[in-house]
Amino acid sequence: MAAATAVQTQLAAQQGTASKVISGVTKVTLTINGKEQAVSVEPRTTLLDVLRYQLDLTGAKPVSMDSSSGASTVLVDDQPMSASSLLAVACVGKKIRTVESLGGDKPDAVPAAFVAHDAQQCGFCTPGFVVAVRAFLDKHPRATEEEIRKGLNGNICRCGTYANIIQAAIAVVKGGK
Numbered sequence: 001m002a003a004a005t006a007v008q009t010q011l012a013a014q015q016g017t018a019s020k021v022i023s024g025v026t027k028v029t030l031t032i033n034g035k036e037q038a039v040s041v042e043p044r045t046t047l048l049d050v051l052r053y054q055l056d057l058t059g060a061k062p063v064s065m066d067s068s069s070g071a072s073t074v075l076v077d078d079q080p081m082s083a084s085s086l087l088a089v090a091c092v093g094k095k096i097r098t099v100e101s102l103g104g105d106k107p108d109a110v111p112a113a114f115v116a117h118d119a120q121q122c123g124f125c126t127p128g129f130v131v132a133v134r135a136f137l138d139k140h141p142r143a144t145e146e147e148i149r150k151g152l153n154g155n156i157c158r159c160g161t162y163a164n165i166i167q168a169a170i171a172v173v174k175g176g177k
Contacts (some may be wrong), residue, residue, distance in 0.1 A: 061097035070155030121159035
């Protein structure tokens with residue numbers, strides 16, 4: 001209950017209103033992939049639900065609702081976070097980047113390296129890994145293989161493509177795909 005009150009207070013402060021209990025559907029604006037998006041949320045709505053079911057950004061996956069898989073990893077103010085355990089209202093005023101922001105006509109080096117190194121099998125964990133690798137390499141652009149392994153410890157691939165994922169990350173560190 002205290003966490004919900006803190007989120008409500010934060011949302012009210014960001015909207016410039018007095019603290020009040022939020023109930024029912026509330027309209028908020030989230031900044032996602034550089035665009036402001038107006039969405040309707042209940043206080044319990046997760047960021048993952050907003051991304052997938054309101055904005056059709058389906059890269060983040062609902063593999064584990066307790067954040068243990070890393071498949072719903074997104075960047076919130078450049079920090080990797082699990083969209084499945086983050087309330088949407090807690091993201092008001094923050095910059096959110098999804099795996100979709102790393103694609104397009106000129107894809108980021110990380111997804112390109114995943115393709116070049118066949119670092120996906122079923123593909124369910126891949127978007128979360130791509131975001132986690134991008135976040136890690138942004139902070140550690142000259143990371144060693146050992147540092148990469150430790151840095152990606154929060155993501156799980158049930159198909160076991162870890163070796164290829166590590167090779168893709170190393171390739172990006174070395175400046176290639």
